[in-house]
Amino acid sequence: MGKYDKGILGAISGKVGTVVGSRWKGIRYLRSLAGPRKGVPSIAQLKQQARFALGVQFLQPIHPLIKVGYRTQIRKQSPYNAALSDLLTTIIEGEYPDYRINFERFRMSKxxxxxxxxxxxxxxxxxxxxxxxxxxxxxxxxxxxxxxxxxxxxxxxxxxxxxxxxxxxxxxxxxxxxxxxxxxxxxxxxxxxxxxxxxxxxxxxxxxxxxx
CATH class of the missing domain: 2.60.40.10 (Immunoglobulins)
Structure with missing residues (x-):
């Protein structure tokens, strides 16, 4: 991924050929356009996708709260991503496909x-x-x-x-x-x-x- 201040013809936004221009926290960057998925996802991929989907679904309605509660955890991540990382590593339990949130271990702030x-x-x-x-x-x-x-x-x-x-x-x-x-x-x-x-x-x- 390339980071830049200005494109040749100004700032690039969206897809241009085989690259995509975007912005994150005021930093403009370019990334290559993702190719089509090949093959059938492995069990490990399906497990990770299911855990990720549960985490996103759980955090979405409390996003305003997480934005405040995790605001000191932003050196390398956004508050939302820091909370999601905690969910994926310590809060989501169970065996695929029956994952669940352990409410007793949940943290809304750090x-x-x-x-x-x-x-x-x-x-x-x-x-x-x-x-x-x-x-x-x-x-x-x-x-x-x-x-x-x-x-x-x-x-x-x-x-x-x-x-x-x-x-x-x-x-x-x-x-x-x-x-x-x-x-x-x-x-x-x-x-x-x-x-x-x-x-x-x-x-x-x-x-x-x-x-x-």
Whole structure:
């Protein structure tokens, strides 16, 4: 792949003959046009394709959350690609073709900021109430650090909240769609810095709740 500032006739975008011009993070590059696939995919290829497809399908609805939660992991990857890499290596389990996401091991954020202290979550009437201790005077924590909340469950569209609450609120709620009795909810929390403070805490699995 070749990187360039200007083409002979200016910037190239799209397919031109046997090359494709594009841009990534402001960097223009050229790559060769992919040829047609030859032969039948091997079992190893099918396994990798299935894992990749599951990872993309899972991350798509929480992309805005991942963009914030993985924003410190961008030296070599985008936040999305860093999260997808984690999924493929440590979170997706099972045997082909029955892969699954291990919700308990999932991470919606990665970083070194002071994490939530003594977080608790309770369920009532399709609403989750999160509480935590205000530790804004500890380490690099600040009162205005913003809260990320996420709820995952099998066969339920992910529910998340970004920036509605701050560390010094010490509580926050998130509304759920109608969920069936017996459904298991996985509830996550993290902090991110506000303003120019770009640090992020690692995510915490606050608890799992069985809907009564």
């Amino acid at each position: 970083g070194t900021m002071e994490p939530p202290l003594n977080p608790v979550v309770n369920y009532e009437n399709n609403q989750l109430a999160f509480t935590w201790d205000n530790n804004s005077d500890t380490g690099d924590a600040s009162a205005d650090d913003q809260v990320l909340l996420l709820v995952l469950a099998e066969n339920m569209w992910p529910v998340f909240d970004i920036h509605s609450f701050t560390r010094d609120n010490a509580s926050g709620t998130i509304n759920l769609p109608d969920v069936a009795s017996g459904q298991q909810l996985f509830c996550f929390m993290a902090f991110v810095g506000s303003g120019d403070k770009k640090s992020v805490s690692k995510s915490t699995l606050v608890g799992t709740i069985i809907v009564p």
